[in-house]
Amino acid sequence: MSEMLRVENLKTYFDTRKGLVKAVDDISFTIEKGEILGIVGESGAGKSITGFSLINLIDSPGEIVAGRVLFDDRDLAHLSEDELSNIRGGEISMIFQDPQMSLNPVITIGKQLIETVIYHNPETSKQDAYKKSVDMLELVGLPAPEKRMASFPHQLSGGMKQRIVIAMALINSPKLLIADEPTTALDVTIQAQILYLMKKLTKEYESSLVLITHDIAVVAQMCDKIAVMYAGRIVEYGSNQDVLYNSKHPYTKGLIQCLPKLNEEKDRLFQIPGVMPSLLDLPEGCYFSDRCPYADEECKIYPETTTIEGRQVSCHKVNQIS
Amino acid sequence: MSVISFIVFFIMYKAGDPVELLLPPDATHQEVVQMRAYLGLDKPFTTQYAIFVKNALKGDIGNSYIYGQPAVDIVIERFPATLELSFLAMFFSVILGIPMGVIASVKPKAILSRSIMFFSLAGISIPVFWTGMVFVLICSVYLGILPSSGRGEVLYFTSAFTWDGIKHLIMPVITLTLFQLALIIRLTRTGMMEVLMQDYIKLAKAKGLPNRIVIYYHALKNTLIPVITVIGIQFGQLIAFTIVTETIFAWPGTGKLIIDSIQNLDRPVVVSYLLMVAFIFVIINFMVDVIYTFVDPRVRVK
Incomplete structure (x- = not known):
């Protein structure tokens, strides 16, 4: 397998009035062709900002302050807006969290799809772009695609809209797809269908997928590799098997423990004590230290990232955790 | 009515x-x-x-007590002059105001945006009668380049086709435009800033559309919805309340007519004027609703 995307020491900071928010702080990972990477973490851990940073689409006051996003020998963190728009929606595309809000309410579905095709392939005729759009809608399992082309977003259900957003993201056969919680707004049955569809398309087209989610069960099913984020940093990063079944970071362990098990009877689910600290008020040393059962004096200094048993972990207590 | x-x-x-x-x-x-x-x-x-x-x-509102002619005829005779002023003022406010509002919203910190906002603040706060009189003072009294009163030469019901008429039009139109322009700038800017934060704008960018398409197509189309409503209301107001401007520039339109008629207690004229204005409000609101269905698919009825 060859490398599709390499992120090196990426930092995305927001210079707000209340102080500097390090939403993404020094993260690195790679994605191979045909691979699915899952980024998991609680709300506010910096998952979505990581996704947007990959296509360098950060709203002010945020910006990428350091690091590189290497894609096909190009560093997306340092490209001009024009070059970036060529890549966005073409070679890399993104699916947003909320399908209700991600389609323009006053433009027909058809127009929104066709323009995506035309701006990336200026030589395509309108008829061809139309046909391609209808085919794509059919591929994502939208019933009566021809009719839907003339519809406006408010005439469609949430599930339909999400399929359209996915069709829009896939229409130019991107090499890399970033899906930011693509199924949170949908009900469970549709969730499964959509995830299955994305996995199938990724494997079929030999493209890569970055799946951003807080649902560790989804990640377990879908992903080849997993990066666990906490307060803007990656705390554990490795293969699905290693990270989920042999976690080395206390936070990952906690997350997995939170999942209900079928063979166990329990009145209360496990929860990690406390809440994730505000990015404006991080604890000294390891960010997880004040919630961590293993924490001691040593954790007053942020741990180095070490490679152990094939995955990267940032924790002083790796050796005590089995 | x-x-x-x-x-x-x-x-x-x-x-x-x-x-x-x-x-x-x-x-x-x-x-x-x-x-x-x-x-x-x-x-x-x-x-x-x-x-x-x-x-x-039966269509007869009565004769004017003063002029002895049918009151409706008197009002209709004066209407082109008022419509001309309001229409031109609205036209310039819209074609200048919307682009200026967009510019001010896209890069709010740029010097150009700041000067636009300063200008619009001035336009909103300075009363019309003051701007009107200052214009007369500067252009007519000191410089003597523009006539201070009247319509000038009229052709096809409007002054806009003769050079003399245009010279007469400049000052009243600018006076009327300033406030409307300022209002439309502010409205467009606020609307744009709101729309630009929406997810669908971010998605449009993530689709790789060029910035101008994102701003002038995706964002502006959404911003225009509230702007059109206000333009409609303002247009009606302009027609009804050109009174101050017409008085300053002695513009022979309905605004001046109504003031004179109220002073003379010329009831038929006042009644027919107000009925006419009410009728125009109804027409404008109807037009706004029609335009709405083109711009906002959500109000379209199957």
Whole structure:
């Protein structure tokens, strides 16, 4: 397998009035062709900002302050807006969290799809772009695609809209797809269908997928590799098997423990004590230290990232955790 | 409109007796009574109103007490002058205001945006009569380049086709435009800033669309919805309230007519003017609704 995307020491900071928010702080990972990477973490851990940073689409006051996003020998963190728009929606595309809000309410579905095709392939005729759009809608399992082309977003259900957003993201056969919680707004049955569809398309087209989610069960099913984020940093990063079944970071362990098990009877689910600290008020040393059962004096200094048993972990207590 | 007719009729009835203004102060009592009977003012209020409604339904609102001609004709005769002013003012406000608002919203910290916002703040806060008089002072009194009053040469109901007419138009139109322009700039800017934060704009960018398409197509189309509503309301207001501007520039439009007629207690003229304005408001609102269905698919009815 060859490398599709390499992120090196990426930092995305927001210079707000209340102080500097390090939403993404020094993260690195790679994605191979045909691979699915899952980024998991609680709300506010910096998952979505990581996704947007990959296509360098950060709203002010945020910006990428350091690091590189290497894609096909190009560093997306340092490209001009024009070059970036060529890549966005073409070679890399993104699916947003909320399908209700991600389609323009006053433009027909058809127009929104066709323009995506035309701006990336200026030589395509309108008829061809139309046909391609209808085919794509059919591929994502939208019933009566021809009719839907003339519809406006408010005439469609949430599930339909999400399929359209996915069709829009896939229409130019991107090499890399970033899906930011693509199924949170949908009900469970549709969730499964959509995830299955994305996995199938990724494997079929030999493209890569970055799946951003807080649902560790989804990640377990879908992903080849997993990066666990906490307060803007990656705390554990490795293969699905290693990270989920042999976690080395206390936070990952906690997350997995939170999942209900079928063979166990329990009145209360496990929860990690406390809440994730505000990015404006991080604890000294390891960010997880004040919630961590293993924490001691040593954790007053942020741990180095070490490679152990094939995955990267940032924790002083790796050796005590089995 | 019938409610308006009643209210106006009643107020004018209560306001005073026009006969005293019409006749010279030394008129005899008999002349006064005769005049009153001639104008139909000797009957009680309800009878007067009943006669008015009966005639109005036939399209006759009565003759002006002053001019003796049908009141509706007088108002209609004056209307092109007012429409011309309002239309030009609205036209310039829209074609300048929307782009300026967009520019000010896209890069709010740029010097150009800041100067636009400063200008619009001034436009909103400075009263129309003051700008009008300052214009007259500078352009007519000191520089003597523009005429201070009248319409100039009129061709096809408007001054806009003759050079002399255009010279007369410049100052009143600018005076009227300033406030509207400022309002549209602010409205467009606020609307744009709101829309630019939406997810669908981010998605449009994530699709790789060029910035100008994102701003002038995806974002502006959404921003225009509230702007159109306000343009409609403002256009009606412009027509109805050019009074101040027309008075300053002695513009022979309906604004000046209504002021004169109120002073003379010329009831038929006032009533027909207000009915006309009400009618125009209805038409404009109807047009706004029609435009709405083109811009906002959510209000379209199957």
